[in-house]
Amino acid sequence: MTGIDYIKNAVSELLGNNSNGHDDKHVFRVYNTAMKFCDEITSANRDLVAAAALLHDCDDYKLFGEESERLMTNTKRILSGSGFDSDFCEHCIKIVKTIGYSKRLKGIPAYGIEGQIVSDADMCDASGAIGMLRCMEYRSGSGEPFFDPNCVPIEMDAETYRKSSVDPCVNHFFVKIFHLRDMCLTEPGRKCANTRHQTLVNFVREYFDEVDAPQIWYDLLKKYE
Numbered sequence: 001m002t003g004i005d006y007i008k009n010a011v012s013e014l015l016g017n018n019s020n021g022h023d024d025k026h027v028f029r030v031y032n033t034a035m036k037f038c039d040e041i042t043s044a045n046r047d048l049v050a051a052a053a054l055l056h057d058c059d060d061y062k063l064f065g066e067e068s069e070r071l072m073t074n075t076k077r078i079l080s081g082s083g084f085d086s087d088f089c090e091h092c093i094k095i096v097k098t099i100g101y102s103k104r105l106k107g108i109p110a111y112g113i114e115g116q117i118v119s120d121a122d123m124c125d126a127s128g129a130i131g132m133l134r135c136m137e138y139r140s141g142s143g144e145p146f147f148d149p150n151c152v153p154i155e156m157d158a159e160t161y162r163k164s165s166v167d168p169c170v171n172h173f174f175v176k177i178f179h180l181r182d183m184c185l186t187e188p189g190r191k192c193a194n195t196r197h198q199t200l201v202n203f204v205r206e207y208f209d210e211v212d213a214p215q216i217w218y219d220l221l222k223k224y225e
Contacts, residue, residue: 003082004047007054010078014058022057026125026134030056034121037188041117048088048114052095055079056118060100072097101126101176104183113186120189123180128196131177132203135169144168147207149214170217173204178224201225 015024034053038046057063058074068074075096079089095115098108099122110119125131146169153174181197184190201224208217
């Protein structure tokens with residue numbers, strides 16, 4: 001078994017039963033997308049990209065709390081059994097620590113070209129058709145409607161975002177997902193994000209037409225078309 005295979009198995013065991021859009025299926029999609037980006041960015045270390053992509057949610061504060069995120073508890077545990085040397089593990093941890101939307105809001109840059117690739121792959125998986133479904137999955141059971149025309153989105157800084165309660169899916173598109181396209185850092189990432197962005201924008205516009213949404217929402221949507 002290779003080190004990457006070991007990490008795959010460990011991540012599936014850790015996240016496989018998660019049902020809020022951050023399960024192992026999400027992780028493996030990010031991994032597969034990141035590997036495709038590596039095909040175009042040949043200077044990147046593929047094993048580092050693979051490991052970081054697989055581990056990027058293993059200490060997410062939304063799943064495991066602030067302390068786990070700070071200490072990288074699960075990431076370090078899994079890497080320690082992977083067989084990769086200490087330099088590789090240290091580099092991988094540095095990458096994982098910089099992945100995430102709230103990190104970008106704080107001004108924390110993705111670590112190296114490998115981090116840029118993983119960050120872009122993660123953001124792409126939050127957009128498009130799959131991003132919409134993940135948003136709905138994350139909010140299932142919250143009691144929030146899919147769309148609340150009276151819940152006009154506001155701009156959020158990192159602290160507000162991390163402390164924000166669950167909001168309607170359409171509101172979340174405007175608060176976060178529509179911003180992801182412009183946050184991508186690599187050329188293949190930008191191309192993928194743009195395609196997925198347009199998919200989501202087209203869906204939202206059609207949805208607004210069907211529910212006869214107030215004009216203010218069309219005006220908001222124009223900013224992202």
